[in-house]
Amino acid sequence: MLARVLPRLAARLAGAVFVLWMVATITFFAVRLIPGDPAQAVLGGPGSQASPEALAAVSAEYGFDQPVIVQYFAQLGRLITGDLGRSYALNMDVGPLVLSQLGGTLLLAVLALVLAWLLALALATWSTRGGKVAARVGSSLEIVAAALPHFWLATSLIVVFSIGLGVLPPISTGDIAGLVLPVLTLAVPLAGFLGQIMRESLLAALESPFVLSARARGESERGVRWVHALRHASLPAISLSGWAFGSLISGAVVVETIFARPGLGRTLLNAVTLRDVPVVTGVVMIVAVAYILMTLLTDAASRLVDPRLRLT
Amino acid sequence: MNGQVLESDSAAALTVRNLRVGFGSAEPVVRGVSFVVAPGECLAIVGESGSGKSVTARSLLGLAGTNSRVSADRLELGGRSVLGLTDRAWQARRGKDVGLVLQDALVSLDPLRPIGREIADSLRLHTTLGAAGRARRVLELLDAVGLPQPELQVRKLSGQLSGGERQRALIAAAIALNPPLLIADEPTTALDVTVQAQILALLEQITGAGTAVLLISHDLAVVSRIAHRVAVMYDGQLVETGRTAQVLGSPQHEQTRRMVAAIPADKPRGTRLSPANRSGAPSTPDTPSFLSTPSFLSTPSFLSTPSNFGAEVSRESTVVLEAIGLSKSFRRPDGTSQLAVDDVSFTLHHGSTLGIVGESGSGKTTVARLLLALLAPEHGEVHVFGEPWSAASEKTRRELRASVGAIYQDALGSFDPRWSIAEILTDALNLRRERGAPHTTTRLTSLLDEVGLAPTVLPRRPLELSGGQRQRVGIARALAGRPEILICDEPVSSLDVTVQAQVLDLLDDVQRERGLSLIFISHDLGVVQHISDQIAVMRDGRIVEIGPAERVFAAPQHPYSAQLLAAVPRGPV
Numbered sequence: 001m002l003a004r005v006l007p008r009l010a011a012r013l014a015g016a017v018f019v020l021w022m023v024a025t026i027t028f029f030a031v032r033l034i035p036g037d038p039a040q041a042v043l044g045g046p047g048s049q050a051s052p053e054a055l056a057a058v059s060a061e062y063g064f065d066q067p068v069i070v071q072y073f074a075q076l077g078r079l080i081t082g083d084l085g086r087s088y089a090l091n092m093d094v095g096p097l098v099l100s101q102l103g104g105t106l107l108l109a110v111l112a113l114v115l116a117w118l119l120a121l122a123l124a125t126w127s128t129r130g131g132k133v134a135a136r137v138g139s140s141l142e143i144v145a146a147a148l149p150h151f152w153l154a155t156s157l158i159v160v161f162s163i164g165l166g167v168l169p170p171i172s173t174g175d176i177a178g179l180v181l182p183v184l185t186l187a188v189p190l191a192g193f194l195g196q197i198m199r200e201s202l203l204a205a206l207e208s209p210f211v212l213s214a215r216a217r218g219e220s221e222r223g224v225r226w227v228h229a230l231r232h233a234s235l236p237a238i239s240l241s242g243w244a245f246g247s248l249i250s251g252a253v254v255v256e257t258i259f260a261r262p263g264l265g266r267t268l269l270n271a272v273t274l275r276d277v278p279v280v281t282g283v284v285m286i287v288a289v290a291y292i293l294m295t296l297l298t299d300a301a302s303r304l305v306d307p308r309l310r311l312t
Numbered sequence: 313m314n315g316q317v318l319e320s321d322s323a324a325a326l327t328v329r330n331l332r333v334g335f336g337s338a339e340p341v342v343r344g345v346s347f348v349v350a351p352g353e354c355l356a357i358v359g360e361s362g363s364g365k366s367v368t369a370r371s372l373l374g375l376a377g378t379n380s381r382v383s384a385d386r387l388e389l390g391g392r393s394v395l396g397l398t399d400r401a402w403q404a405r406r407g408k409d410v411g412l413v414l415q416d417a418l419v420s421l422d423p424l425r426p427i428g429r430e431i432a433d434s435l436r437l438h439t440t441l442g443a444a445g446r447a448r449r450v451l452e453l454l455d456a457v458g459l460p461q462p463e464l465q466v467r468k469l470s471g472q473l474s475g476g477e478r479q480r481a482l483i484a485a486a487i488a489l490n491p492p493l494l495i496a497d498e499p500t501t502a503l504d505v506t507v508q509a510q511i512l513a514l515l516e517q518i519t520g521a522g523t524a525v526l527l528i529s530h531d532l533a534v535v536s537r538i539a540h541r542v543a544v545m546y547d548g549q550l551v552e553t554g555r556t557a558q559v560l561g562s563p564q565h566e567q568t569r570r571m572v573a574a575i576p577a578d579k580p581r582g583t584r585l586s587p588a589n590r591s592g593a594p595s596t597p598d599t600p601s602f603l604s605t606p607s608f609l610s611t612p613s614f615l616s617t618p619s620n621f622g623a624e625v626s627r628e629s630t631v632v633l634e635a636i637g638l639s640k641s642f643r644r645p646d647g648t649s650q651l652a653v654d655d656v657s658f659t660l661h662h663g664s665t666l667g668i669v670g671e672s673g674s675g676k677t678t679v680a681r682l683l684l685a686l687l688a689p690e691h692g693e694v695h696v697f698g699e700p701w702s703a704a705s706e707k708t709r710r711e712l713r714a715s716v717g718a719i720y721q722d723a724l725g726s727f728d729p730r731w732s733i734a735e736i737l738t739d740a741l742n743l744r745r746e747r748g749a750p751h752t753t754t755r756l757t758s759l760l761d762e763v764g765l766a767p768t769v770l771p772r773r774p775l776e777l778s779g780g781q782r783q784r785v786g787i788a789r790a791l792a793g794r795p796e797i798l799i800c801d802e803p804v805s806s807l808d809v810t811v812q813a814q815v816l817d818l819l820d821d822v823q824r825e826r827g828l829s830l831i832f833i834s835h836d837l838g839v840v841q842h843i844s845d846q847i848a849v850m851r852d853g854r855i856v857e858i859g860p861a862e863r864v865f866a867a868p869q870h871p872y873s874a875q876l877l878a879a880v881p882r883g884p885v
Contacts (some may be wrong), residue, residue, distance in 0.1 A: 209420040216373050216412035217434045218403045219483065227433075228422050306424060307469055 016292045023288040024079055024281070028072055038064050041090040041275035057243035063163045079285065085278035089271075094282035100262070101285060105263035107257070109248040111179065112186035113241065121193035124198040124233065127227065128206065138199065145192025150251050153260040154185040172261035183261045186251050188246055194237050232306055238302050242295040247288050313440045313805050324348045325493045325524030326372065326410075327384035333364070333371050342368050349524040351492060354515070356527040356535035356556075358571070359545030360808040361779075369497050369528045373412055374402040390492050392705070407434040409425040411486030415498035417478035419472035427464030427481040434488040453484040457514060465849040475672070476507035480514065488517060494518060497528040504671035504835055509879040511540050514792045530808055533575045533838070574813035576842035585813030585842070632700075633660040633716075633797055637692035638682050640675075652678045654853035657694070657844075660797070665823065665830040667844030667861065669837055669876070675853040676833045680801040684718055685829060686710055696797070714793030721802035723782040727774040730755070733785055740792035762825075763788045764818060767829055780811035784818065791822065798823075799831045804839060817844060836882045840864055849873045 039058040043050040049056075059065045063074060078085060084094035090216050127138020162170035162183060172178040205211060206229050214224055251267035260266075271279035303309045321532065327347040334340035342364040350357045369374045372387070374397060387395050397405070402760050406412075411434075418537040421430050431453055432446040434441050437612040441449065447466075454462035478500065486494060495570070496515060500508040516538040519525045522644060524784060529535045536556050539608045543553040552565040563569045574585050598628040598757040653675045660666050665780060676681050682686040683694055685702050691860055694702040696716060701709065720726045727736055737756050761827065763784040774782055782804060792857050806811040823830055841861060848858040857870040868874040 210413050210422040212370075212375060213412065213414055213420045213430075213482070213485070214422070214433065215375055216406050216410075217488075218405070218407035218437045219433065220403050221399070223437075228425075231424055248738070307426075308423065308471055311469075311472065 003201040006159045013136055013294065019286065019292060020288055021076075023284060024070075024076060027281050027284045028075055031275075031280050034272070034275055038062070038088075038275065038277060041277070069296055074269065075103045075281075077111050079281075084285070085125040087271075087276055087279045090279070091276045094278045097279065098267070098282040098286050101262060101264045101267045101283075102290075104261065105249065105265060106133055106290070108179070108186065108255070108261070108263065109245060111183045111247050112251075113245060115183055115187035116190035116194055116244070117237070119187065119242075120194035120198050121230075122197040123191065124202050125230070127199055128202050129221075139196070142192045142195040142199070145188050146190045146196065149190070150185055150254045153188060154181070154255055157184060160260075170259070172259050178259075178261075182255045182261060183248065185255050185258075186248055190248065194240065195245070197240060198233050198237050201236050202229055205229040205232035208232075226276065230257065235302065235306055238298055238305065241301075242291070242298040246287075246291050249290070278281070316428055318615055318651070323350065323391075325353075325390055326392075326526065327386055327388040328368075328372070329384060329388065331368065331371060331382070331384040333367050333376055333383075334381045335377065337468070340381075341548050342371070345545075345550050347543055347546075347550065347553065349493065349526055351524050352522045353541070354519045354525040354527055354539045356529060356539035356542045356543055357550075358529055358532050358535055358649055359544050360530055360571075360810065361393065363545045364547045364548040365528050369495050371411075372495060372526070373406055374408075374412060374667075378850055388814065396482055396803050404438075405490065408438045408489050408493055410493045411489075411498045411759075413479075413483050413486045413494065413496040416475075416502040417473075417482040418470055419720045421478060421485070422472055425467060426467050426468070427473070427478075427680045430470075431457075431466075431481065431485040431488055435487065436622065441598065449488070450484075452757060453488055454481070457481070457484045458510070459484070474507075474857050475503050476572075478807045479507075479511050480505065481799070483511075483518075485525070491523070493526065494836055495526045495528070497799070498530065499527070500534060501529070504673065505876060505879040506835060509537075531784060532560065532571050532809065544571070556598075570810050572690060574809040576813065576816060576836075576838045580789075581842065581845070582819050583857070586810060587819055601814035613877065627785060630662040631659045632662050633683065633831070634658075634695040635679075635683065635700075636694070636695070638679070638689045638694065639691040640678055640682060640687060640689050651853050653689075656850075656853075656855055658848055658855065658858060659868030660829050662879065663823075663827050664845040665832055665843055666846045667847060668831065668848045668850060669835065669840045671835055671876075673852075674850040676835075676850050677801055679850070679854075680718075680833055683882040689885075715796050717793055717795030717798045717811060718788030719783075719786050719790050719798060719803045720801040722784055722806050723737060724774050725777075725785040726786060727782075729774055732771050732773055733777075736774075736785065737770075737788055737792055738787060740789040757794055762791065764814075779807050780815060783807060783811075787815075787822065791826070797829045799833075801833045802835065803832075805834065805836065812839070819843065837876055841880075851878065 037055065037057045039062070040050060042058050042062065043054060056065075061307055063071055067072075081125040082095075084098065086093055088099060090097065123138055123141060127134050127141075154217040158170045158181065161168040168180050169178050170181075206224070209223055211228055214228055219227065233235065249264070252263055253269055255261070257264040264287065267279065270276070271283065315766075326347075328348070332340045333342035333347045345364075345368055348354060356883045357365045357368065360505045367376060367380075368378055371380070371382050372394075374382075374390075374394065376382055384395060387393060389405065394405065396404070420744055421427060426717045428450050429711075431450045435441050435446045437448055439446075441660065449463045450466055454465055459465050459477055459480050465477070465481070466472070470481065471482065471876075483496075483499070499515065503511060512534070515527070516524055519538070527539055532542070539556050541554065542556045542559045543550045544565060545551070546565070546567040551561065551567045552559060557569060557860065560572055561574050570586070570720065571638070576585055588726050595878055635656055635658050638653055638656040639651065643649050651738045656675075656679060658666060668676050668679060678687065682689050682702065685704075685706075692702075693700065696712065702711075702730045717723065731739075734756060737759060738752055742761075756770060760767055765781060765784050765788070769777065769781065769785070774785070777785065786803070796818075797885045803819070804815050809813060817829070819832075820843065822828065830843075832840060832843050844861045846858065848855045849864070849868075849872065850856070851872050857864060857868065857873045864873060864876065868877055
């Protein structure tokens with residue numbers, strides 16, 4: 001057993017390291033594309049009127065005067081030792097800063113993912129049970145939901161629930177009530193997307209010969225769904241959840257900004273605006289790690305639901 | 313009791329009178345079907361695809377479909393009417409009063425659940441047995457259906473079992489509660505002949521124990537082995553019902569006669585299997601079919617094909633294709649390697665047919681790919697027209713590829729679904745670029761004419777054609793390159809018997825007209841026997857026996873050949 005698991009784990013680990021290296025490389029060169037002098041960013045941005053002497057001193061201190069390739073390897077070296085560097089703008093270490101913001105974003109993303117799954121399951125089971133009208137209504141709802149942009153949905157929810165009905169706060173308050181609208185904003189479009197996939201695979205499963213066999217054994221409609229069909233229907237949605245998690249993190253950038261919610265998304269947006277390279281790199285790296293872990297989790301979940309994957 | 317038509321059906325396991333089934337507002341697909349099955353009796357309903365036999369079977373379980381309309385004068389399971397039952401009432405009777413076995417257990421058992429749980433389902437739904445009691449009963453059932461070492465099998469998924477084992481498990485699930493009626497819808501269709509024979513024996517044993525069995529099949533020869541009575545279904549109606557020997561021996565209805573005539577086994581080489589002309593349409597009865605098919609006399613392709621010039625006499629014995637010690641292995645998912653083809657040698661003579669027969673996994677398709685040089689052999693060589701073929705470079709081979717045509721089992725899958733028939737055939741014609749060739753449309757029409765299709769199919773797409781028409785297009789595509797060798801891999805396996813008969817007749821025609829040499833690969837011994845001059849029997853990658861068809865069938869040398877032969881379903885002679 002162990003002999004079969006270990007090589008796979010090793011391969012997974014090697015893959016994860018490779019992904020992180022690629023992420024670090026792409027981020028390093030991508031932030032270089034933001035116009036402006038990095039030394040200027042360290043000294044407070046273009047508005048700070050820093051003297052040429054001060055700029056030169058900062059360049060020397062941070063190594064901006066070195067060739068790009070030297071800077072790249074210096075950066076990789078720091079990342080390998082776990083040193084994310086120090087923020088240019090906030091005068092604090094990036095590691096603790098990013099970690100302090102991580103929890104809020106993770107909570108938002110995980111809650112949104114769970115809610116999206118529940119909504120998608122409900123929509124898929126309801127629309128495949130209730131005949132033609134329900135099927136059409138269900139698929140329309142899914143398409144509309146999947147097409148909703150986060151910024152529009154967030155604004156509309158604020159207009160309805162905060163300004164109109166006055167039942168929920170328009171900005172994050174740190175309690176449960178403040179979480180409802182941000183989670184809804186992220187969950188609804190994802191639910192539409194997952195729902196489409198689930199409904200399609202649920203229909204395919206319900207049409208399959210093994211379901212006919214189960215019905216011929218006297219299985220009830222509910223039994224057919226819970227014992228057989230939903231398990232098949234959930235497989236593609238599980239595989240997509242890893243990707244969905246990534247899209248939720250990028251959605252968090254918009255949602256955290258609109259709802260003035262502290263988190264990685266807002267930190268990232270501010271850092272990009274201020275050209276705060278270490279913070280951008282730090283956020284991207286931590287998101288990459290979270291994404292890799294999430295992919296591992298969805299793989300494990302797939303193997304749990306589909307015993308065929310455990311055979312090889 | 314066996315085979316006797318019941319006058320009083322009060323004791324019948326199943327009584328159906330004037331059953332009609334339709335979908336939506338369309339014309340009914342089952343139109344007034346009546347029959348009775350007695351306990352311990354096996355009734356087979358035989359018909360081709362689309363005849364309504366599966367819909368009939370499903371209506372008996374209340375599973376005809378959501379938008380179906382089912383009506384009948386009487387519909388009784390074990391003397392109790394099931395007309396107008398509610399969903400809940402149906403659920404209480406399915407599995408208990410009637411069991412269903414479907415084709416191909418790979419998809420008829422839930423691939424995500426161990427077979428033990430699938431079999432235990434009926435017990436869970438209809439009995440008060442606890443988990444331990446169910447587990448014990450499942451082991452008994454697996455033992456009863458002949459699965460060795462049941463303790464090891466219960467935890468396996470259907471995908472881990474062989475085709476025969478899966479089918480046994482599926483039958484075990486259907487008979488878990490000993491239902492008085494078992495409906496088996498094409499229970500052996502996807503299986504190898506020897507496994508098919510075993511499953512039929514199992515069904516016979518279940519019948520012998522007093523269960524009424526309703527067998528649904530497209531294959532008259534298969535059901536004749538165990539059915540006491542046969543009902544032939546055609547266009548939604550039972551056109552002929554009677555004792556098996558009587559229906560097969562002296563078929564009354566035209567459709568029955570067609571199906572009996574189409575059974576290829578025991579019909580000598582060159583005997584026509586279908587009373588039809590080349591297009592598959594029935595010819596007028598008073599004209600012998602071989603006379604009403606003038607195409608091979610008038611079609612000049614035989615004379616005008618440039619590759620066919622030369623001394624006919626000497627070519628008769630010319631070796632056109634030779635396999636010398638071919639071996640090929642594949643890597644299994646667990647990393648070990650498996651020898652799929654092991655030291656296979658044979659020669660194919662000009663104008664003759666070599667039949668390669670074997671069960672699934674015997675390596676016959678791998679041989680086809682090696683012959684087509686789509687796979688490279690690990691050892692050995694293929695020679696075509698005496699020249700190196702497998703050892704030649706792909707560039708050299710490409711020049712000659714048109715002379716080695718291929719026909720596949722799944723014609724539909726071998727076409728681009730977005731292409732029209734005209735595009736498919738034009739593409740194939742262009743393989744051999746010839747200056748001064750007649751205009752493409754003329755060539756397309758004459759090609760279609762040769763395979764018995766009208767030019768009206770040209771603008772259509774593969775999905776709009778019937779299975780038989782598609783395979784004709786597949787043959788036309790292979791002929792477009794003016795091949796001298798045709799490699800046919802299970803070319804008729806997915807066709808109805810009467811369509812299969814027409815396609816076999818067609819292959820026979822084009823072979824004679826064009827002087828083709830054929831490699832004919834099939835799992836179906838009956839078909840191979842009918843079409844081949846030489847036969848090679850394959851097992852586990854090796855040829856266990858090779859020789860003239862008559863000799864192999866009359867006096868098989870290898871025990872495996874004899875075993876295969878014994879399992880072949882035969883029509884009446």
